[in-house]
Amino acid sequence: MIVRRSLPLINEAIGRQAAVALIGPRQIGKTTTAFQLCEGRPSVYLDLESNEDRRKLADDPALFLQQHEDRLVVLDEIHRVPELFASLRGIIDKGRRRGHRTGRFLLLGSASMDLLRQSSESLAGRITHIDMGPFNVLETGDKNADVTQLWVRGGFPDCYLAADDRASFAWRKDFIRTYLEREIPMLGPRIPAETLERLWTMLAHNQGCLLNASRLAGALMVSAQTTTRYIDLLVDLLLVRRLQPYHHNTGKRIVKSPKVYLRDSGLVHALLGIPDFNALAGHPVVGGSWEGFVVENLLAVAPERTMASFYRTGAGAEIDLVLEVPGRGTWAIEIKRGLAPRPEKGFYIACEDIQPARRFVVYSGQDRYPIRDGAEVIGLPELAAELGAAG
Numbered sequence: 001m002i003v004r005r006s007l008p009l010i011n012e013a014i015g016r017q018a019a020v021a022l023i024g025p026r027q028i029g030k031t032t033t034a035f036q037l038c039e040g041r042p043s044v045y046l047d048l049e050s051n052e053d054r055r056k057l058a059d060d061p062a063l064f065l066q067q068h069e070d071r072l073v074v075l076d077e078i079h080r081v082p083e084l085f086a087s088l089r090g091i092i093d094k095g096r097r098r099g100h101r102t103g104r105f106l107l108l109g110s111a112s113m114d115l116l117r118q119s120s121e122s123l124a125g126r127i128t129h130i131d132m133g134p135f136n137v138l139e140t141g142d143k144n145a146d147v148t149q150l151w152v153r154g155g156f157p158d159c160y161l162a163a164d165d166r167a168s169f170a171w172r173k174d175f176i177r178t179y180l181e182r183e184i185p186m187l188g189p190r191i192p193a194e195t196l197e198r199l200w201t202m203l204a205h206n207q208g209c210l211l212n213a214s215r216l217a218g219a220l221m222v223s224a225q226t227t228t229r230y231i232d233l234l235v236d237l238l239l240v241r242r243l244q245p246y247h248h249n250t251g252k253r254i255v256k257s258p259k260v261y262l263r264d265s266g267l268v269h270a271l272l273g274i275p276d277f278n279a280l281a282g283h284p285v286v287g288g289s290w291e292g293f294v295v296e297n298l299l300a301v302a303p304e305r306t307m308a309s310f311y312r313t314g315a316g317a318e319i320d321l322v323l324e325v326p327g328r329g330t331w332a333i334e335i336k337r338g339l340a341p342r343p344e345k346g347f348y349i350a351c352e353d354i355q356p357a358r359r360f361v362v363y364s365g366q367d368r369y370p371i372r373d374g375a376e377v378i379g380l381p382e383l384a385a386e387l388g389a390a391g
Contacts, residue, residue, distance in 0.1 A: 002135060002139050002140065002157070002161075003139070004029060004033055004132070004139065005136070005138060005139055005300075005301070005388075006022075006033065006130060006132050007033060007036060007037070009130055010022060010033065010037060010106070010130055011037065013128040013130060014037070014072065014102065014103045014106065015102055015103065016102055016128075017102060017126070017127065017128045018092045018095070018096070018101060018102060018103075018104045018105065018126045018127070019088065019092060019104060019105040019106075019107060019123055019126055019127040019128070020105070020106050020107070020127065020128050020129075020130060021078075021107040021108075021109060021127055021128070021129045021130070022034070022106065022107065022108050022109070022130050022132055023109050023129060023130065023131050023132065023238070024110070024131065024132035024133060024238060025110055025133075025156075025237065025238045025239060025264075026110045026175075026178075026179075026183065027156050027157070027158060027175060028132055028133065028134060028156060028157070029132070029157045030076075030108045030110075030132055031076055031108065032157075033132070034074045034076070034106055034108060037072070037106065038072060038074065041071075041072055041103075042070060042071040042072070043071050043072040043073070043074060044068045044071050044072070044073045044074065045074045045076065046073065046074065046075050046076065047076045047077065048075060048076060048077045048078060048080045048081050049076070049077045049080060054080075054081065057081070057084065061084055061087045062087050062090060062091055065087070065088075065091050066091060066094070066095075069091075069095045069098070069100045069104065070100065072103050072104070072105070072106060073104065073105050073106070074105075074106045074108065075105060075106070075107050075108065076108045077108065077109065077110060078107040078108060078109045079109045079110065079111050080186075085122040085123060086122055088105060088122065088123060088126075089122045089123055089126065091104075092104055092105075092123070092126050093126075107127075110183075110237075110238075111236055111237050111238070131238075133155065133238075133263070133296065133300050134154060134155020134156055134157075134160075134263075134264050134266075134296075134300075135150060135155035135156075135157065135160050136150075136155065136296075136297045136300040136301060136384065137150060137297050137380055137381045137384050138301055138381070138384050138385060138388060140155075140160065142366075142379075142381030142382070142385075144364075144365075144366065147364075147380060147381065148277060150265075150293075151265050151289070151290065151293045152165070152265070152266070152269065152276060152277050152280060153165070153168045153172075153266045154172065154264040154265050154266015154267055154268075154269070155264060155265075155266070156171075156172075156175070156264065156266065158171055159171045159172055159175070159266055160266075165275055165276040165277075166275065168266070169269075169270060169275040169276075172266050172267060172269075172270035173270055175267070175270075176197070176200070176267065176270060176271065179237070179239075180193040180196060180197055181193055183237070184196065184233065184237070191230065191233070195220055195222070195230075196230060198219075198220060199216065199220060199227065199230050199231070199234075200234065200239075200262075200271055201271045201272070202216055202219060202220075203216075203231075203234075203240060203260055203262055204262055204267070204268045204271040204272050204285070205272065205285065206260065206288070207260075207261060207262060207268055207285055207288035207289055207291070207292050208259055208260075208261055208287075208288035208291045208292050208295075209259065209260065209288065210255065210257040210258070210259055210260075211231075211242065211257050211258050211259070211260045212257070213227045213228050213231070231260070238263065239262065239263060239264070239267070240260060240261070240262055240263060241260070241261045241262075241263050241295075241296070242258040242259070242260055243258055243259045243260075243261065243295065243308060243309065243310055243321075244258050244309050244310075245257070245258065245309055245310060245311065245312065246309040246310065246311040246319075246322050246354065247309070248354065252313045252314075252315070252317070252353060253313055253314040253315070254311075254312070254313055254314075255312040255313065255314065259310055261291075261292040261295060261296070262292065263292075263296055264296070265289050265292060265293040265296075268285065268289050268292065269289070272285060286337065287337055290335065290337040290364070291320060291335045294321075294333075294335045294362050294380055295308075295320075295321055295335070297380060297384055298321065298323070298333070298362075298380075298383065298384060298387055301384050301385075301387055301388035302323060302325065302387055302388075302390075302391075303325060303326055303328075303387075303388075303390050303391030304326075304391065305326050306323055306324065306325050306326065307323070307324040308321065308322070308323055308324075309321075309322045309324075310322060311332075311350050311353070311354060312350075313350070313353070315349075316346045316349075317346045317347075317349040317350035317353060318344075318346045318347065318350055319332045319333070319334060319347060319350045319351070319354070319356075320333060320334055320335040321333040321335065322354065322356070323387070325387070325390050326391075327390075328357065328358075328390050329356070329357030329358070330354060330355075330356040330357055330358075331356055331357065331358040331359075331360065331387075332347075332350070332351050332354065332356035332358070332359045332360070333360045333361075333362060333383075334347045334360070334361045334362070334375075335361075335362050336361055336362070336363045337363070337364050338363060338364055339363065339364060339365045341361050341363040341377055343361050343371070343375065347361075347375075348372070348373055348375075351373065351375075359373070359374055359375035359376065360375065360376055360377075360378050360383055361375055361376070361377045361378070362378060362379070362380050362383055363377055363378075363379065364379075364380075365377075365379055366379040366381075366382070367379070368382060
């Protein structure tokens with residue numbers, strides 16, 4: 001059993017807040033984590049995908065839930081029944097007046113759009129949100145073999161822990177098909193599964209590239225507005241990340257389009273038909289895949305309120321990842337694959353533009369050593385550990 005880093009965060013939040021929302025894609029381990037939290041404390045678990053459990057709340061949810069105000073009530077797949085949020089507000093307020101102020105509800109959701117919107121409208125001041133992503137390098141191990149397996153397979157638990165690469169690859173293909181045929185149609189207007197799969201695959205081919213909605217739209221034979229709406233859906237499903245450009249005024253002509261990443265490297269490889277490391281090493285996406293993998297792992301462990309962006313000017317100055325870490329200043333991070341990384345001139349020019357407090361070059365090895373102009377070459381696990389300790 002791999003212990004999730006989010007477990008103590010959820011425990012702490014339950015101890016100080018009435019409701020906690022745990023947000024992450026399906027199959028990421030939210031339910032397993034919830035059962036771990038319920039061990040040793042009175043609790044009730046309701047799966048809102050189950051007709052039986054939904055019927056318990058159908059007529060009078062307040063009546064049912066108030067009977068369990070001395071227990072932690074876990075509501076799994078809460079976005080399936082968004083109308084519950086209106087009832088939860090009254091239940092929490094009544095419980096507070098009777099002395100039950102914390103640890104009332106743990107809400108598990110696989111899509112941010114309904115959950116965050118509904119909860120922010122109905123439960124302001126009563127709920128804490130915690131994001132839960134795939135496994136990261138601080139959870140799976142820091143050896144090169146551990147990092148490579150996590151990169152190739154991705155961090156979904158059943159996928160990462162599969163018996164071999166073939167089984168892992170098959171799991172990811174099934175996961176993609178399930179999202180296209182079942183999950184996405186349940187969450188909004190009818191979107192052709194074939195069109196969305198083509199878009200998802202195109203984004204995988206362009207992992208870490210600037211978003212050009214018009215070019216994608218031309219290939220899909222839909223409008224740029226429709227393409228943007230489809231990408232918004234994938235972002236809301238926590239499957240895609242839009243990394244925004246660095247906005248501070250540097251007096252330079254800054255690139256304004258966001259960069260787009262599929263948030264799990266294993267899904268990138270499955271969409272592109274890359275089953276193992278040997279196939280990945282010779283594929284054109286290998287550099288973008290490594291970059292996205294590093295970005296997601298660092299953001300997974302970054303302190304709360306860390307602001308992430310990238311920096312690129314029209315003249316070619318570029319920093320792959322800029323982190324504004326609370327209390328620790330700005331960190332400039334260049335991402336290189338290989339064992340002898342050499343930052344390009346544009347990285348040093350960009351650092352002169354934004355004057356970061358720390359400068360790192362993340363690479364595939366494990367040694368740490370200084371290079372020119374105050375920059376350090378560092379392995380991903382060591383930088384993730386240092387960033388995680390900065391909170």
